[in-house]
Amino acid sequence: MEHHTHDNHSHKHSLACGHTKIKHNGHVDYLHGSHLHHGHEDHWDECKIEVTEENPAECVQVESPCDHNEDCGHELIPHGDHYDYLVDGRLHHKHNGHVDDHGPVEVIG
Ligand SMILES: [Zn+2]
Ligand SMILES: [Zn+2]
Ligand SMILES: [Zn+2]
Ligand SMILES: [Zn+2]
Ligand SMILES: [Zn+2]
Ligand SMILES: [Zn+2]
Numbered sequence: 281m282e283h284h285t286h287d288n289h290s291h292k293h294s295l296a297c298g299h300t301k302i303k304h305n306g307h308v309d310y311l312h313g314s315h316l317h318h319g320h321e322d323h324w325d326e327c328k329i330e331v332t333e334e335n336p337a338e339c340v341q342v343e344s345p346c347d348h349n350e351d352c353g354h355e356l357i358p359h360g361d362h363y364d365y366l367v368d369g370r371l372h373h374k375h376n377g378h379v380d381d382h383g384p385v386e387v388i389g
Contacts, residue, residue, distance in 0.1 A: 284326035286317060293317060293324070295389070300355055300366065303386040304329065314356035314363060328358035335359060335371060335383035344372055344379035357385070 293299060293310040300311035309316040309327045316327040331337045337360045346352050346367065354365040354372070364371035364382050371382035 286315070286324045286326055289317070289324045293319060301388040302357075303388055308388065311355050311357060311366070314358070316358060326358075328360070329371070329385060331360040332383075335385075337362070337373075337382060338380070339375060340381050341378050342372070342381040346372075348372060348374050348379065 291297070291312070293312070295301065295308070297310070302309045302311060302316065304316070304318075304327060307318055309318045316329075317324045318327040319325075329335055344367065346354060346365075348354060348365045352365070354367055356363040357366045357371065359371055359373075359382055362373065364373045366372075366385070366387070369387045370384050373380040373382050
């Protein structure tokens with residue numbers, strides 16, 4: 281398992297901290313500036329959603345209520361080797377002028 285630590289992380293995530301929380305592989309990740317942060321002992325690890333059958337990195341076009349851009353208000357979330365937009369608990373990937381669905385994530389709260 282890769283183990284990336286986020287240095288100089290002064291904010292302490294908690295279930296009340298206001299960041300988007302994702303349930304992932306039995307732990308809670310906090311969506312923090314397009315990173316997934318996972319509390320591990322006394323530091324914060326960088327996490328990401330793996331490419332799986334449930335979260336494929338494939339071209340599965342969906343109708344999206346949003347065209348998605350830097351300012352659209354949807355949060356970016358790391359998935360495999362790319363970033364997706366989080367829309368109502370699903371990963372939306374902008375791809376050649378359309379939007380792909382990369383499956384669900386479990387948003388808490
Ligand atoms: Zn937080
Ligand atoms: Zn963080
Ligand atoms: Zn995680
Ligand atoms: Zn596509
Ligand atoms: Zn958007
Ligand atoms: Zn994706």
